[in-house]
Amino acid sequence: MSAHRIAVIPGDGIGTEVVPEALKVARAAGADLEAVTYDLGGRRYLATGEVLPDAVLEELRGFDAILLGAIGTPEVPPGLLERGLLLRLRFALDLYVNLRPFRAAASVGAGVPLDVAVVRENTEGTYAGEGGFLRKGTAQEVATQGSVNTRFGVERCVRYAFGLARTRRQHLTLVHKTNVLTFAGDLWQRTFEAVAAEHPDVTTAYQHVDAACIHFVESPQRYDVIVTDNLFGDILTDLAGAVAGGIGRAASANLNPDRTGPSMFEPVHGSAPDIAGTGTADPTAAVVSAAMMLDFLGEADAAARITKAVADLAPERGRSTAATGDAIAERL
Amino acid sequence: MSAHRIAVIPGDGIGTEVVPEALKVARAAGADLEAVTYDLGGRRYLATGEVLPDAVLEELRGFDAILLGAIGTPEVPPGLLERGLLLRLRFALDLYVNLRPFRAAASVGAGVPLDVAVVRENTEGTYAGEGGFLRKGTAQEVATQGSVNTRFGVERCVRYAFGLARTRRQHLTLVHKTNVLTFAGDLWQRTFEAVAAEHPDVTTAYQHVDAACIHFVESPQRYDVIVTDNLFGDILTDLAGAVAGGIGRAASANLNPDRTGPSMFEPVHGSAPDIAGTGTADPTAAVVSAAMMLDFLGEADAAARITKAVADLAPERGRSTAATGDAIAERL
Ligand SMILES: CC(C)[C@H](C(=O)O)[C@@H](O)C(=O)O
Ligand SMILES: CC(C)[C@H](C(=O)O)[C@@H](O)C(=O)O
Numbered sequence: 001m002s003a004h005r006i007a008v009i010p011g012d013g014i015g016t017e018v019v020p021e022a023l024k025v026a027r028a029a030g031a032d033l034e035a036v037t038y039d040l041g042g043r044r045y046l047a048t049g050e051v052l053p054d055a056v057l058e059e060l061r062g063f064d065a066i067l068l069g070a071i072g073t074p075e076v077p078p079g080l081l082e083r084g085l086l087l088r089l090r091f092a093l094d095l096y097v098n099l100r101p102f103r104a105a106a107s108v109g110a111g112v113p114l115d116v117a118v119v120r121e122n123t124e125g126t127y128a129g130e131g132g133f134l135r136k137g138t139a140q141e142v143a144t145q146g147s148v149n150t151r152f153g154v155e156r157c158v159r160y161a162f163g164l165a166r167t168r169r170q171h172l173t174l175v176h177k178t179n180v181l182t183f184a185g186d187l188w189q190r191t192f193e194a195v196a197a198e199h200p201d202v203t204t205a206y207q208h209v210d211a212a213c214i215h216f217v218e219s220p221q222r223y224d225v226i227v228t229d230n231l232f233g234d235i236l237t238d239l240a241g242a243v244a245g246g247i248g249r250a251a252s253a254n255l256n257p258d259r260t261g262p263s264m265f266e267p268v269h270g271s272a273p274d275i276a277g278t279g280t281a282d283p284t285a286a287v288v289s290a291a292m293m294l295d296f297l298g299e300a301d302a303a304a305r306i307t308k309a310v311a312d313l314a315p316e317r318g319r320s321t322a323a324t325g326d327a328i329a330e331r332l
Numbered sequence: 333m334s335a336h337r338i339a340v341i342p343g344d345g346i347g348t349e350v351v352p353e354a355l356k357v358a359r360a361a362g363a364d365l366e367a368v369t370y371d372l373g374g375r376r377y378l379a380t381g382e383v384l385p386d387a388v389l390e391e392l393r394g395f396d397a398i399l400l401g402a403i404g405t406p407e408v409p410p411g412l413l414e415r416g417l418l419l420r421l422r423f424a425l426d427l428y429v430n431l432r433p434f435r436a437a438a439s440v441g442a443g444v445p446l447d448v449a450v451v452r453e454n455t456e457g458t459y460a461g462e463g464g465f466l467r468k469g470t471a472q473e474v475a476t477q478g479s480v481n482t483r484f485g486v487e488r489c490v491r492y493a494f495g496l497a498r499t500r501r502q503h504l505t506l507v508h509k510t511n512v513l514t515f516a517g518d519l520w521q522r523t524f525e526a527v528a529a530e531h532p533d534v535t536t537a538y539q540h541v542d543a544a545c546i547h548f549v550e551s552p553q554r555y556d557v558i559v560t561d562n563l564f565g566d567i568l569t570d571l572a573g574a575v576a577g578g579i580g581r582a583a584s585a586n587l588n589p590d591r592t593g594p595s596m597f598e599p600v601h602g603s604a605p606d607i608a609g610t611g612t613a614d615p616t617a618a619v620v621s622a623a624m625m626l627d628f629l630g631e632a633d634a635a636a637r638i639t640k641a642v643a644d645l646a647p648e649r650g651r652s653t654a655a656t657g658d659a660i661a662e663r664l
Contacts, residue, residue, distance in 0.1 A: 079510060079514060082511045082512070109441050126479075126512060127512055131478075131513075131514070131516065132515055133515060133519070139483055139484065140482075140483065140484070141482065141483035142481070142482050142483075143482075143515045143516050143519035144462075144478055144479065144480055144516070145478070145479040145481070145514075145515045145517075146476055146478050147458075147463075147476065147477040147478070147479075148476055149474070149476070149477070150472075150473065150474050150475075151470070151471055151473035151474075178410060178411060179410050179411035179414045179415070180411070180414070180459055180566075181463075181477045182461065182477075183463035183475045183477050184475050184476070184477035185477075187473060187475035190469075209566075210567050210569075210570035210571075211570065213545070213567055213570050213574065214570050214571070214573065214574040214579055217549070231509070234512075234541075234542050235541055235542050235545055235567060238542035238543065238545050238546050239542075239545040239546070239549070239571065241546065242441075242545065242548075242549035242550055243549060246550075247546055
């Protein structure tokens, strides 16, 4: 296989510390990566006022994949970089599936084995940014916030989830809040049922998002694949990360399954300004994100070997970022 | 004190089993209750097609408080009774605070003590029911779902939360998703900061809802009072219930703090059709809900004694609903 051209966005805080370990491990697994680093995130914004210049976005479209560390620094107003960079990339590159796998031998809580993949819709819902103010700043102020859901957007995401379930334990759970979100929930449920009819080999379930939170604590072994909307996926995957033993190990893939452009791979965790610079961040989530990238690029073997090496490495408190990267790389 | 006039809505499933225990315990604590039972819920709907007749709603306005068991049966389309009865009562009676306290000696997960009160806004947000369809049923369908937030509605809820924090450990956390829900989140944050300025004795924190889910698993001892919107409150309180040892013990108060009408008290759990009729439902949540009712009606002593009796009673698997009610009542 020829080299994979990868755009690397280390970003802010611990993002800049974990990404080199992810690249180190990917290369140790034999991946031929041609990496171009892009300086985007808080530092660049503070220095130049630029978040994601249009020309850079166009360049990024030309890569095979994007590996991102973490975005966000305390000096920048919250949301500005997240929306201007992270969410903009998800939307502009039409990365409509946010795939987040979780695995643990014993979940925090019930202590049962957990092996769940959450398929989060990644380009619609409340993340579309719909809404506004009326009489802002007065005692009569009204702030509205809209969730936009399309049959097109929901169906392609649900279809991906059924396809994924077929390659796993053939069980798919839709999580929503149909008893309250009667419009969005109804569209999701009708779409789910229509696609389910084409997949008689996949058993299905439905759960309200509040009940799903209980089940993640009490009986997460019930889940194989979960499909849900953008906001519920955001919430459930942080919970799943905690229940699987810590968000420091949770990886994610922002996928364009149609491959009309690059997909983007990133840890679920943020830039963690509190521990940035100490060299103690756990690079596992970035390493597994790189493995998901390799898998998506056709390097299933290298990806599987990294995943196994990570699973075999016992977590160790206080091990440095580089030492963890080295320990994983050595196992390959 | 003269008798309190209470409207009792046992509802469906285990609701009808736990409510009598709650009344038994309240009376054993010395409360003088004049209870009128209303047959509302799934059975009545299936028999008569009625959910909440206007005349009944008007009658309910005349009571000192409402004690509700649980609403919902599998034979009725999901959402119909919840919206037509439960949410209608919350909105029509302007029960704008949904107060849900959680306490555990050792949380499930981190194993730390947990003593949190969640103040959930109860009359706005996505629960307002805003939204609709475009091109429903076609490949071009769009479903929108709106969240409506007013300065009036947010401020009165936030004000209640600050007042509550003052009576506890003087710490209040706002949970929202300001980095994505830029309109609703901005209104919540500005309102929170304005009211905080009037409460210099209360320390404050802000957390995104996804991060809050992690913290509930990893370090719930950080929370004293949480204030949040309707949907996030729904999600977080089910999670908090699970982390505090099971939703079967979680109580809630739907409060009209201005006392322009009755407030409503109900377990957080649902009608649990799977165990209904077996006589094994844990009535603890209903009992504690009744204690919250007595407290709100000025019977602080009786309420405190019930709360203490519940805390002193070790949970016991397999104990019947009535035996648990008796065991609590005996301790009074
Ligand atoms: C940083 C934030 C905008 C983002 C999200 O809400 O999607 C993050 O929480 C995530 O889950 O990737
Ligand atoms: C039954 C449902 C409509 C309700 C809600 O979403 O508020 C319930 O989950 C709750 O938390 O009281």
